[in-house]
Amino acid sequence: MEQYVIKGGNPLVGEVEIGGSKNAALPILAAAMLTDETVYIDNMPDVFDTNVLLHALEGIGVMVKRTGRHSVILNAGNINSVIITDENIKKIRAAYYPTGALLGKYHEAQVPLPGGCDIGCRAIDQHIKGFKALGAEVVIEHGLIKTKAERLAGSHIYMDCVSVGATINVMMTAALAEGLTIIENAAKEPHVVDLANFLNSMGANIKGAGTDVIRIKGVTKLHGTEYTIIPDQIEAGTFMFAAAVTKGDVTVKNVIPKHLESITAKLMEIGCEIEESDDCMRVVSSKRLKTTHVKTLPYPGFPTDMQPQIAVALALAQGTSIVTESIFENRFKYVDELTRMGANIKVEGNTAVIAGVNRYTGASISAPDLRAGAALVTAALAADGYSVVDDIRFIERGYEDFEQKLQGLGAQIERVSNEKEIQKFKLQVG
Numbered sequence: 091m092e093q094y095v096i097k098g099g100n101p102l103v104g105e106v107e108i109g110g111s112k113n114a115a116l117p118i119l120a121a122a123m124l125t126d127e128t129v130y131i132d133n134m135p136d137v138f139d140t141n142v143l144l145h146a147l148e149g150i151g152v153m154v155k156r157t158g159r160h161s162v163i164l165n166a167g168n169i170n171s172v173i174i175t176d177e178n179i180k181k182i183r184a185a186y187y188p189t190g191a192l193l194g195k196y197h198e199a200q201v202p203l204p205g206g207c208d209i210g211c212r213a214i215d216q217h218i219k220g221f222k223a224l225g226a227e228v229v230i231e232h233g234l235i236k237t238k239a240e241r242l243a244g245s246h247i248y249m250d251c252v253s254v255g256a257t258i259n260v261m262m263t264a265a266l267a268e269g270l271t272i273i274e275n276a277a278k279e280p281h282v283v284d285l286a287n288f289l290n291s292m293g294a295n296i297k298g299a300g301t302d303v304i305r306i307k308g309v310t311k312l313h314g315t316e317y318t319i320i321p322d323q324i325e326a327g328t329f330m331f332a333a334a335v336t337k338g339d340v341t342v343k344n345v346i347p348k349h350l351e352s353i354t355a356k357l358m359e360i361g362c363e364i365e366e367s368d369d370c371m372r373v374v375s376s377k378r379l380k381t382t383h384v385k386t387l388p389y390p391g392f393p394t395d396m397q398p399q400i401a402v403a404l405a406l407a408q409g410t411s412i413v414t415e416s417i418f419e420n421r422f423k424y425v426d427e428l429t430r431m432g433a434n435i436k437v438e439g440n441t442a443v444i445a446g447v448n449r450y451t452g453a454s455i456s457a458p459d460l461r462a463g464a465a466l467v468t469a470a471l472a473a474d475g476y477s478v479v480d481d482i483r484f485i486e487r488g489y490e491d492f493e494q495k496l497q498g499l500g501a502q503i504e505r506v507s508n509e510k511e512i513q514k515f516k517l518q519v520g
């Protein structure tokens with residue numbers, strides 16, 4: 091099993107190129123099935139989740155041709171089944187996206203229920219509510235979500251909670267339904283907007299993405315397109331907080347600063363300096379971090395996917411901070427691991443009370459999920475001495491070349507697969 095071995099204590103310094111957004115790429119790859127024509131996608135992140143989804147799409151006859159590490163051509167003109175049997179797709183949360191696309195185009199889909207990181211109960215009742223409102227029958231049987239519709243017709247759907255996945259799924263199905271669909275209380279995340287832009291570039295008629303109310307006028311057919319996926323704001327935010335935690339000076343390149351506003355606001359509150367230009371953001375951290383309180387919220391609030399990263403920073407701040415997780419109830423699993431490194435955090439329900447300590451000390455820790463895993467790596471980079479991080483497969487779900495990008499910023503981190511390699515690393519870095 092692969093691990094990271096890290097020697098902490100070096101400030102991260104330099105520039106890092108941010109890749110395409112995982113959470114935009116996943117629905118875009120599924121939505122490419124809505125047309126029989128060819129779709130060219132660029133800036134696709136080469137990470138576990140996108141690769142699993144592409145493999146599952148190939149399994150039902152989608153032609154998938156990679157023309158570069160970050161570019162892929164898809165053609166769904168010869169799909170031979172609306173039943174996905176790929177075992178791996180169960181491992182990713184985005185397993186639910188082929189349902190919206192297949193239902194929209196073929197009026198039928200059978201797809202394994204989604205898995206993904208264990209960060210709390212991840213209901214799909216709003217997806218089901220949306221599909222039913224559009225005219226589909228939905229049953230869950232033998233671990234599959236099975237949907238079928240004679241006819242799909244536009245509808246007025248009020249989402250009971252703000253859900254990225256449900257908003258996206260309904261948009262995909264409604265794009266080819268008859269008449270007008272209105273989604274109220276829609277998610278506003280940049281990846282929701284990116285999917286809407288992608289669908290519109292295929293000939294869909296979607297207005298209002300990025301606001302609470304999305305209006306979709308169904309069209310009879312969608313066509314091929316060429317599309318570039320937006321940069322990943324969570325990857326960018328992770329490197330920005332890594333700069334804060336290690337007292338570094340990091341410029342993230344190829345970002346959309348507007349998507350990072352809640353993240354930069356918190357970095358400034360805790361004492362970092364931020365320089366913004368068109369598509370770059372520089373974070374300089376030179377003093378002991380200050381405390382703040384933060385509550386995760388749907389966009390444009392502070393993202394739940396950045397909660398562990400900010401907690402790692404606040405655990406080194408002077409004084410007490412409070413972090414409230416309002417989206418997923420099980421997103422504090424990293425706290426026990428951080429405690430091994432010297433953090434002083436008390437969790438009660440969805441709140442973590444963090445009393446800042448002066449320093450972390452290296453330890454053997456495990457990545458409990460994707461974002462928490464990345465956050466623990468940043469803690470290890472700031473810690474005195476060596477750390478070994480287990481279960482790095484979680485990190486690979488969403489961060490491409492994570493250790494290489496960190497090495498480019500001066501981090502002493504190596505991917506290893508046995509004790510001998512750990513010892514070799516220790517000898518090399520001294």
Ligand code: EPZ
Nearest residue numbers: 113183184211212213214215216217251253254255395417
């Ligand atoms: C997406 O998950 C992301 N995943 C998550 O990123 C992200 O944390 C989350 O949105 C919130 O921003 C992908 O895009 C693949 P939701 P999703 O539906 O769509 C409740 C990462 O690290 N809910 O917006 O599954 C749900 O329980 C991952 O990249 C219902 O109750 O999230 C949660 O409390 C982790 N019923 C809240 O809504 C539903 O039908 C938000 O979930 C759907 C959701």
